Every structure is written in C-alpha cells, then in structure tokens.
Amino acid sequence: MSWSQDDFQHMRRAIELARRGRFSTRPNPAVGCVIVRDGRVVGEGFHPKAGEPHAEVFALRAAGELARGATAYVTLEPCSHYGRTPPCAEALIRAGVGRVVAAMVDPNPQVAGRGLSMLREAGIEVASGLLEGDALAINPGFIKRMSEGRPFIRIKLAASVDGRTALANGHSKWITGPQARQDVQRMRLAHGAIITGADSVLADDPAMNVRPEQLPASLTLPDTWSQPLRVVVDGRARLAPPLRLTAIESPVLLASTRAYGCDWPDWVESWQGPSRCDKLDLHALVAELAERQINTVMVEAGASLAGAFLSAGLWDELILYQAPKMMGSDGRGVVNLPELAEMTQVPEFQFKDVRRVGADLRLTLVRAES
Ligand SMILES: Nc1nc(O)c(N)c(N[C@@H]2O[C@H](COP(=O)(O)O)[C@@H](O)[C@H]2O)n1
Numbered sequence: 001m002s003w004s005q006d007d008f009q010h011m012r013r014a015i016e017l018a019r020r021g022r023f024s025t026r027p028n029p030a031v032g033c034v035i036v037r038d039g040r041v042v043g044e045g046f047h048p049k050a051g052e053p054h055a056e057v058f059a060l061r062a063a064g065e066l067a068r069g070a071t072a073y074v075t076l077e078p079c080s081h082y083g084r085t086p087p088c089a090e091a092l093i094r095a096g097v098g099r100v101v102a103a104m105v106d107p108n109p110q111v112a113g114r115g116l117s118m119l120r121e122a123g124i125e126v127a128s129g130l131l132e133g134d135a136l137a138i139n140p141g142f143i144k145r146m147s148e149g150r151p152f153i154r155i156k157l158a159a160s161v162d163g164r165t166a167l168a169n170g171h172s173k174w175i176t177g178p179q180a181r182q183d184v185q186r187m188r189l190a191h192g193a194i195i196t197g198a199d200s201v202l203a204d205d206p207a208m209n210v211r212p213e214q215l216p217a218s219l220t221l222p223d224t225w226s227q228p229l230r231v232v233v234d235g236r237a238r239l240a241p242p243l244r245l246t247a248i249e250s251p252v253l254l255a256s257t258r259a260y261g262c263d264w265p266d267w268v269e270s271w272q273g274p275s276r277c278d279k280l281d282l283h284a285l286v287a288e289l290a291e292r293q294i295n296t297v298m299v300e301a302g303a304s305l306a307g308a309f310l311s312a313g314l315w316d317e318l319i320l321y322q323a324p325k326m327m328g329s330d331g332r333g334v335v336n337l338p339e340l341a342e343m344t345q346v347p348e349f350q351f352k353d354v355r356r357v358g359a360d361l362r363l364t365l366v367r368a369e370s
C-alpha cells in the first residue's frame with residue numbers, strides 16, 4: 001500500500017486527537033478521527049469516554065453534509081457491532097464517505113475486520129495499516145486484553161545505581177527525586193489498576209492514588225479521568241483499618257485467599273482467590289482484573305511481589321528508576337528471584353527506552369528477543 005504525504009499528515013493528526021482520550025476512555029480504546037474533503041479538514045473527533053459516541057461519530061457530526069465523498073482517517077478500524085453505542089461503520093456508510101483509512105484492525109473479537117468488510121461491501125474504498133505502530137502504542141492495554149485475555153502489566157521499580165531499594169534497616173525515603181515521583185503520578189493515571197503488596201502497605205502505609213496537584217503542570221486532565229483501582233495482594237488477609245489506602249474514598253480491591261475478620265468502607269472490596277504454593281495465585285488475580293475490563297496494570301511493589309510477577313511471566317514492561325546513589329551491599333535488592341545456579345538461567349531483557357527524569361534515569365525494559 002502506498003500512502004501520500006497528505007495521508008500521513010491526516011493520520012498523524014488523528015493519532016494526536018486519539019491521545020486526548022488516553023486517560024479517560026478505559027475500558028474502551030482511545031481513538032481519533034479526521035474527515036478530509038478535497039484536501040480540507042471538515043471534521044475531527046476523538047472518543048472521550050466509554051458510553052459516549054465514538055471518534056467517528058464526533059467527526060461526522062462536525063463534517064455534516066461535507067462528509068459525502070470525503071476520506072475518513074481513523075486510528076482504529078470503525079466498529080461493526082452494537083455495544084454501548086451503534087456501529088460506526090454504518091454511520092460512515094450513511095454519511096456517504098468515499099474512502100476510509102484505518103491505522104489498525106480492531107483486535108476486539110466482536111469487530112476483528114468486520115468493520116472494514118462492511119465498508120468495502122458498501123462500495124467504500126478501504127485501506128488499513130497507515131502509522132500502525134503509532135496507533136498500537138496508544139492502546140497497549142486494550143490490545144493486550146482483546147488479543148490475549150489479560151491486561152498489559154507494567155512493573156515499576158526504583159533503586160539506587162547499585163540496585164538497592166532500602167537500607168538493611170528498611171529506611172527507603174526517598175531514593176528517587178521529585179521529578180521521578182511526579183513521573184510515577186503521571187504513569188499511574190494511564191493505568192486501570194495499581195497493584196501493591198500487603199508488606200508494602202504495612203511498612204509504608206501508601207495512598208497509591210493519583211494526586212492531581214502532583215501531576216506535571218503541562219498535563220491537562222480531562223474532566224472524565226478516573227482514579228485507578230488500587231489492588232493489594234494480601235494473601236493471608238493481614239490488613240486491617242486504619243490505613244491511608246482505604247481511608248481515601250476511591251475503589252480498593254483487597255485480594256486474598258481468605259476472609260477478613262474486620263469491616264471495610266463501602267469503596268473497599270475484598271476478593272478471595274485460589275492459592276498456588278501457599279500464596280495468592282497471581283494468574284487468577286490477573287484473570288479477575290481482565291474480567292473487570294482492566295486494560296493496564298502497574299505493579300508498584302516490593303522485591304517479593306515484583307519478583308513473583310516476573311517469575312510467573314505476568315509482565316510486559318519493566319520501568320526501573322535509578323537514582324545516582326549507592327546504598328551498599330547490605331541494602332535490600334530490587335527483585336527477589338529464585339536462586340539461580342547457571343548464567344543461562346538469568347532472565348534477560350532489552351532496553352526499549354532510556355531517559356533522564358530530573359536527577360534520575362528511567363529505564364524501560366522489555367523481553368529480550370529470542
Ligand atoms: N473505531 C472505534 N472508534 C472509537 O472511538 C471506539 N471507541 C471504538 N471502540 C470499539 O468499540 C468497542 C466499544 O464499543 P461501545 O463503546 O461499547 O459501543 C471497543 O471495545 C472497541 O472495539 N472503535
């Protein structure tokens with residue numbers, strides 16, 4: 001498929017529009033649409049929130065009669081099904097567009113190519129795959145859940161340059177600087193759930209929420225944003241109020257293998273899952289989160305739980321903030337892994353991105369290519 005300079009320009013704009021919804025559309029994907037007639041943009045739209053119209057509908061409304069014979073650039077294949085809203089493919093056909101360019105096929109099994117087929121069958125010229133990599137990068141969680149049935153899991157770690165997270169006596173505040181901590185706030189916003197462990201809650205009494213006043217000033221929060229679900233892996237149900245985490249009125253899920261002997265506020269739900277090797281089965285927890293339509297999960301946990309997610313293969317991206325400090329070999333390590341006897345057993349990663357955040361480094365690692 002060959003694309004013109006104009007095609008690239010309009011799809012780039014559609015991607016920019018899609019990104020406006022990235023903090024508010026979950027469980028839906030963030031999608032953008034641009035309608036162009038005779039080289040002139042006649043309509044633009046993005047999906048702001050699940051339950052509200054899709055990007056194509058906003059763009060068609062803006063274009064009105066000018067949509068007839070126009071080209072619609074959409075970052076995701078137009079939908080073909082009745083979900084919370086009617087099919088966009090039908091709306092595009094009714095509006096009489098002449099050409100539809102999609103960046104990628106919708107991995108939702110209810111759509112999966114049917115939207116593009118409907119358009120083709122109606123005589124519309126259809127092309128797909130323009131700036132696909134950029135479109136894939138907007139919705140990693142939606143794509144993961146639709147194609148593999150589990151959320152995209154990001155493990156966040158913070159350590160000194162010698163890989164320590166705390167002194168031997170447990171003191172750990174603060175390893176990274178204020179800009180790295182602000183970066184974590186921004187990252188939390190993009191996740192449907194944040195997971196931590198009971199040990200971290202008992203040691204640090206964290207709130208685990210997004211604090212808008214701590215977000216970068218350059219970031220405009222849409223009115224429709226929501227707090228991520230805060231999840232605590234508390235296998236033996238050791239937690240009890242009062243906790244900062246449960247005092248803040250936004251959803252918390254306490255995941256354990258047994259019942260609690262105490263009462264929690266209405267916004268705190270306890271969920272009992274199966275155990276595996278005497279611990280809460282993390283596969284079952286992740287499946288439960290997918291069932292609850294959580295697309296992206298950030299694990300912000302201590303060395304044991306982070307290591308357990310890694311060892312179980314339940315991860316897609318590792319974010320490691322490294323502070324220019326040394327805490328010495330008596331300090332605590334960043335992840336616990338089972339004892340390894342051979343170098344061939346050492347888990348290998350590859351760097352996807354390395355950048356400075358204030359005084360610290362932020363390393364993004366993914367699985368090594370085999
Ligand atoms: N092409 C397209 N544009 C949008 O703006 C969208 N939000 C979607 N989403 C697809 O439709 C499903 C959600 O449908 P409802 O909002 O429930 O009607 C979502 O799972 C995607 O497959 N697609």
Ligand SMILES: [Zn+2]
Nearest residue numbers: 054079087088
């Ligand atoms: Zn749609």
